[in-house]
Amino acid sequence: MIQIKQLVKKYSSRQETVIAIDDVSLHISKGAIFGIIGLSGAGKSTLVRCLNLLEKPTSGQIVIAGQNLTTLSGRALREARQKIGMIFQHFYLLQSRSVAENIAFPLEISGLSKKEIKLRVEELLHLVGLQDKADAYPSQLSGGQKQRVGIARALATQPEVLLCDEATSALDPQTTLSILNLLRDINQKLGLTIVMITHEMKVVKEICTHVAVIHQARIVENGPVESVFIQPQSDIAKEFIATVFPSELPSDLLKEFATHHDSEIIRIQFLGSRASDPIITDLLRTCEVRANILYGSIDHLRSTLFGTLTLELQGNSDQLNVAHRYLASRELKVEVIQRAL
């Protein structure tokens, strides 16, 4: 659906050149909810703004639905943009227009008749659950309601792609969840491809099917959410994951365990149905090790279960090896945090 090819964006001033996007290539497939996560200043906002050419790339290509946007300008670009919806952190609604009129705006731009606009606005108000707010003005709405108007407005022209630039960053956690649920519904109902820029791993965990981590203008990690969460390659991705699945043990505790003999601390991660298997019981029955549970958590990664369990295993090296082989046979991801033999 979306192909980003060797995208580069530089900002030049007389003093210096800042590289905001450094040779980024990504493929986003149809129907995906693709998260792009990064710290502030990593270049994620520039990246999403390049997708509809609000920022003109310095070089590289953006191909959406088979159309190379980077070659377009003027009317052709404006027509292509009508097929790409966008929502913003600060909503950017027209203050002088009511909710219904705000949603009607892109339809007026595309030249629909008054009657068609009225019907479509009705539909959209229903879709985002704001039927009773049609005549309210943005200043009378809460943040979550404003973003719902933003979503309805972005979907008005039936785009195939929705770009979300920190769409939930100005909202409280509860409202964030309700907006994310709405986006997920829309994704499923309309088969819309969604690109979400965020600095919150919580957002990625909640709805994204794929995630790319952008760091210092480059993509350092990219893949399906499950594999990135289970097997992060980059330190920055690990840090992001730790914000939603904290697994660091206190350093005092680690020091204390380091004085033990014949023990190691391991972290086991499991996904989906594995989360409901009685691993510990089986482990202790099968292998001659003792286990001391230090930390455990289980949560949703989108709609699959994702859990981590940190254990101290006690036993001699042979016994521990047996335990590792057992865990490997159960296809669990095991990471040794500390070993004291």
Added chain:
Amino acid sequence: MPFEPALFLQASFWSDLSQLVSPAVGETLYMVIVSTILAYLIGLPLGVVLVVTSPGHILPNPWVERTLGTLINILRSAPFIILLVAFIPFTRALVGTSIGTTAAIVPLVISAAPFVARVVESSLKEVPYGVIEAALSMGASPLQIIQKVLLPEAKASLILGVAITTISVIGYTAMAGAVGGGGLGDLAIQYGYNRFRTDIMIVTVVILVVIVQGLQSLGTALARKLSH
């Protein structure tokens, strides 16, 4: 003639009121309304051009922005009384005479239009750029952005600008007397000041205060009504 402070209202006061003051009110209103309308016809598009051609806006064009800005600054820095005299040949060519109320409108417009351009510019710059960018992301053309985003979003602020402009045009019309333009300001100088008619002076000042106050209140009320 001995000065008689007790005699505030002179015998001719009431007849002067109808013969001098009421035509002066008419002349002032005529000059103010016509000049303000014409000044907006010229200044509003110029203000829009100043904003949209500024760096990072929808039609950035440093050459247009700088040239127009300089021209506006030159016109705005010339004192009105100088413009009034300097543009006499132009006025004569345009309206056939350089004397009278209609003739006074020409320099009033020349002076007010650049002022309007700046007032409009500052109103339009209050519209957050994010809103314009949102419209761009929906595929709006520059003209659609001006018509459907910039001007409507700045409506309340623009109305306040009209009140400010009209009030400063009233101030300028006082100098229109220099080309025989008439009006309340001229009356205050001719009768109130030169002929020591304190009563006429006070009446004209009171009328001006009422007009200015009324305009400002109207502008404020309209602006409040238009902002949601």
